[in-house]
Amino acid sequence: MEASRQDEYREFVAMRSTALLRLAVLLTGGDRHAAEDLLQIALMKAYGRWARIEQPEAYVRQIMYRQQVNRWRLRRHHAEVTVPVLPESGGEEGAGADLELRVALWAALGRLSKRQRAVVVLRYFEDLPEAEVAALLGCPVGTVRSTAHRSLAKLRALVPDLDPGGPGEQQLPLGYTAKEMQT
Template sequence: MKASSHDEFREFVAMRSTALLRLAVLLTGGDRHAAEDLLQIALMKAYGRWAQIEQPEAYVRQVLYRQQVSRWRLRRHRAETTVPVLPESDGDADTGSDPELRIALWAALGRLTKRQRAVVVLRYFEDLPEGEVAALLGCPVGTVRSTAYRSLAKLRSLVPELGPEGPAEQVKPLSFTSKGVQG
């Protein structure tokens, strides 16, 4: 790798690693150590192909998704780890959002199954279309839709502040952004 490419890679890591780590923490269900490992693997793969990558962040995110899906498919039965404190945020996060709601949402995400959490993170936090989520997770689009619906209903039952309660009311999609949850 040329010195200029090496410097570009170092600059990319310095600028984007916090946001990428936050995504990795969401994908691993709050396990900070697993998230750091996941991000390190993704960055290592990106480093090896840095000269050929046109969109570095998109490439690293894709590696994160695929690597995490590969981990899930190993079918290791490990207890999920929850953390009492959210990972550090970068400067673009909304400091005015309700911290109690964020903590409750974080805990509720930890109570979802791995597939449910993956669908919620990819569909609403990463704002990917259903087709891309289905391709990344290796399942039909209908499975993504039904999983998203059930996951949002479960999140709303665990954190009533997110929206309407009970199956009788219409459930509207949540919007996960770097500024919090919007209903």
């Protein structure tokens, strides 16, 4: 690869790796080590084709989605490992309730099945249309809709504070927007 393309790649990794790692953590159900592995694999695959990539972030995200779906398929019969309760962290006063809600959401996401978590992350956190989620997961659009409905119902049952008063298709679980969940 020529030097200018290597510099572009390094700049892309430096600027976007934090956001891509957040996505990887969501896709892996909060497993930081698996998320780092997922991101590393995606960046490695992108590096090999860097000269031909027109939209690098979309390309890397697509690799991450597909790689994680492949992992789920391979580990379909293995028990899922639960994540221990997150430790308390110091923060602003008044942010405690918000922090507790976020911790509860992370824990609830970990209790969803792999497919349910994938649908919620892709549909609501990544804001992908149902058809694209269906294509990524290799299932019909109706399955995505029903899985999203059941997943949101389960999240609301696990964390009652998430229910903003009614199910809105455009509204994220717990009433957060995608930007709020990424911070």
